[in-house]
Amino acid sequence: MPASTPNPGYVPRAAIRRRRPTPPARARTDLAHLATRLTARDLWLIEMLHEHKVLTTHHIHALAFTSSRTTNRRLRELYHLNVVDSFRPLRTHGSAPEHYTLGKAGAELLAARAGVDLPATGWRKDHTARIAFSPTLEHTLGVNTLLTQLATTEGFLQLWLSERSATRLWGDWIHPDAYAHHTNNTGATGPGWLLPFFLEYDTGSYNLARVEAKLPGYAALAATTGTRTPLLIHTSTTRRETALRQRLADTTDRLELPLATTNTGLFTPTAPAWLPLTTTTAPTDRLTLPQLATHWPDLSPAGTPETTLPAPGRHTTLPWRPTPPRPPTDTP
Structure with missing residues (x-):
């Protein structure tokens, strides 16, 4: 078959990745519904991440929890709600703990509580990347x-x-x-x-x-x-x-x-x-x-x-x- 005539059944791998749906919990979060699922401690964490940019799992465990298992479970839930985002820096020796930043839903909730627009919080789409690669x-x-x-x-x-x-x-x-x-x-x-x-x-x-x-x-x-x-x-x-x-x-x-x-x-x-x-x-x-x-x-x-x-x-x-x-x- 000529190269100019694509195989009708062929789908490029890149297209498959682009078409893969984003997990629903990370794709869209309704703030009214989200507010019913957050505790006072969750709201505190949103404010702390906004104030201090990045906190590791170890920081959050020490400050707010008594059990590492509970810490990880709650942070995972908040991640899937888009309240927090996270990254893990690459190290030459050993592994780094998870580093948590403010997610889009967390920033939107913060803005709603303060009565301001989202840009006023300083949050941007590349918020986590800017922190992860900051010198x-x-x-x-x-x-x-x-x-x-x-x-x-x-x-x-x-x-x-x-x-x-x-x-x-x-x-x-x-x-x-x-x-x-x-x-x-x-x-x-x-x-x-x-x-x-x-x-x-x-x-x-x-x-x-x-x-x-x-x-x-x-x-x-x-x-x-x-x-x-x-x-x-x-x-x-x-x-x-x-x-x-x-x-x-x-x-x-x-x-x-x-x-x-x-x-x-x-x-x-x-x-x-x-x-x-x-x-x-x-x-x-x-x-x-x-x-x-x-x-x-x-x-x-x-x-x-x-x-x-x-x-x-x-x-x-x-x-x-x-x-x-x-x-x-x-x-x-």
Whole structure:
């Protein structure tokens, strides 16, 4: 048969793939019906993924579930409802956990609850791909892992804002990688401690001069708003931390900026891993976060030019508490 005359019974393999129907649950999701299937914890997860871009199975399990089996089952259900999307990065050694991002139905639900159009949420068709192939993915995961550890160990996070939210609030002065309140006070009467802090997650990709150039912005914010909020810098190695401390010591003293450092080799959430950087009052030993809260006098949460941040629990569009509503028990 001539090449120009195709076989009537032949169907190219590519055409078969194109004609393969998308699974119904991923193809179309009715928001009214979806709202009846989501729990308060699901809604919390939608907000957290919108705020922090990407969370792994390990993050979500630690923050919101008591059973890994329940975690995986619920995330799989949310995936088929298009509430979340996911990818798994390729690693040269071992396998990575599933990485979850906000799905289209989740973004549409978020937009509907906020009374805005979908583009206002920042979600796009290539949302997951942009995160998966972002050159800053490992940095984002590092920040989210550190804050997840703080949220699930001694004390808890009363507030956790992403780099995007922090930039929206304080971008005229600073661009921290996160802002958080770490505390042991759950609302009960009695003594408690509160450590508000900005976080710089230093991977060593910037030269020391560029890190130093960030400090005047933190001092200017404190002077403008009348607040005193520490800066915590997590570094990649002991060598990097030592070099950074030597570079920043004089500037930190001159600006009277409360600053402490740690490194990956030392950091665990409950260990004394943080070393303040001031020549006049610096302790010789590293401190835990509760000890940092009492080491510096007159600490206060960061503010904006107009006012300090609203108290936790007040109505706000920010995801104040990274601890989700949780049923009494999780059944496997």
